[in-house]
Amino acid sequence: MTATQSFYHNSSPPGRTGIMSWLLTHDHKRLGIMYFGAVCFWFVLAMFLGLLLRTELMTQGRTIMGAEAYNATFTLHGVIMIFLFVIPGIPAIFGNFFLPIQLGTDDVFFPRLNLFSWYLFMFGGLFAIISLFVGDGFPDTGWTFYVPFSVQNSANVGLTVTAAFILGMSSMLTGLNFVTTFHRMRDKSMGLMQIPLFTWSLYATAWVQILATPVISITFILILLERFFSIGLFDPDKGGDPLLYQHLFWMYSHPAVYVMILPGMGVISEIIPVFSRKSIFGYKAIVWSSMAIAIAGSLVWAHHMFTSGMSDVSVFVFSLLTYLVAIPSAVKVFSWVSTLYKGSIEMTPPLLLSLIFIYLFSIGGLTGLVLGAAGTNIHVHDTQFVVAHFHFVMFGGTGFAFFAAMHFWWPKMFGVMYRFKPAYIGAVLTGVGFVFHYVPMLILGMQGMPRRYYDYLPQYETGNFLAGFGGYLLIIGMVTMFVNLLLSFKQRIPAPVDPWGGTTLEWTVPSPPPVHNFMNKPHVEDYPYDFTKVTERFQKTGK
């Protein structure tokens, strides 16, 4: 396989060259790369906004911005991170690139719809930017757009909500494409229990995307109708119910948490067995736990509303249901750890990042139980504890899984290897910075410091300063990781077909893959994580 045969050198559909071969592409791999660029842009921007927030909070009173700018900044940080990075991140980039290859096919079922999804994603982002510069100021509602504030305030909430609506469409269509590809395009010899776990996690995620996203889309339309026509759906004076909005919002936004974390869990399920040189422990249990998380995760939305004034019966039922989600999540964590047990472990940057994931995600999960229990929830509701818990799951979980996926699949996507030492340094700095950043926030929350507050009492200053310090360490670590990966383009160390000793189909095709993925009909193994051949190869050749 020569470099000129890769998908970078052949367009799909054929004959297109230059920028048009990207902007009009049907190739899932090119679209994955295009999402990569766009998502990373938003990630860097939102990260910068987050750093501004923590810098502001490092000292009491005004540090670098006023209270209104602070409100707008945390809104933008949340909206961009949620809708433009965490939700689309892993599915749109790595899902687009690897789902068809892992299924042994040449593209997704609807390639044009896939391109359309990318354009919707870009238009949604564009709308979000425009909303900053038109109307009466930056939106400052927080990413939750709670009524009545989002209906009554003069900031340009309408356009931001429209942006989120468009982004929801993009997410939904990607989910539709993945489900259809899963059922209709996978290699005929591949049974359900021969499908790699990353693809299974994308399948479970896609269902949540399809079923839950319409709810938030409709809810956003209701906000627009309220703003422009004052119908009174959420206004008690007109017979409406303000809690209705919170129900509708969390009906999507809690399952969306699983849209964010499930693909990350899929990534970890791929990486752990490869670097343990051992079949994954409990393959079927992991498959079913993905589906169970998708289902159970859709039944627990009202645990965000324990202090909102809803009925006690509801608090009891949703608290109970919330605990159900812990079971399949724990099944996954125990399966990963059991896979490592007595494995022939080879430490690499993707594995190190996966191990950090397990550690941070476990803390995120356990602090979730504190919030799931109605009694303790009331104590820490809307405090920094919630912010820290959420970031342990979303950043410690999905974020580190994203970094792990980048380091795992980088050689396959770009055909080049990166240096390990800077990757290790970056990963450790990011992990240590993360702990410094968020553990103080857990403690601040337990002590009673509310979330989204611009200023605080003197007793919270040390914790906030430490969190800010951790934030800078975190950023330095991430910059190290990203720069190291980018430098691989300069070093140009060619990546072999299977640099890690993987067993799934993407490790049988050239790095980077050809435009139609497979040169010959893919050979589907009876079991996707059988390392017998890999171990034999290592013993014979030493690589």
Place this chain on the structure above:
Amino acid sequence: MENQDKQHVLSFTQLGMVLAILLVLTGVTVGVSYIDMGFFNIPIALAIACTKVTFVLLFFMHLKYEGRVINISFISTVLVLVILIGFTFWDVAYR
């Protein structure tokens, strides 16, 4: 692999009959709205609406002729809707 390559084409007669049934049921909906049946007003209106929706799904949207995967997928969406609305009543009904 669950490929469903066979196409099923409904005749104009069948489609016309379904259309006629839908129009009749629309008439029934309008008709019963003039009769006060107390508690049963809403259940009856909903029952007629559900019947109409079933006809549309089975024939116009071809669910009657689709395979297992499509049918399960569709039923899942209905179940989700039932759960979303139903679970809200844990709150609304007990306030």
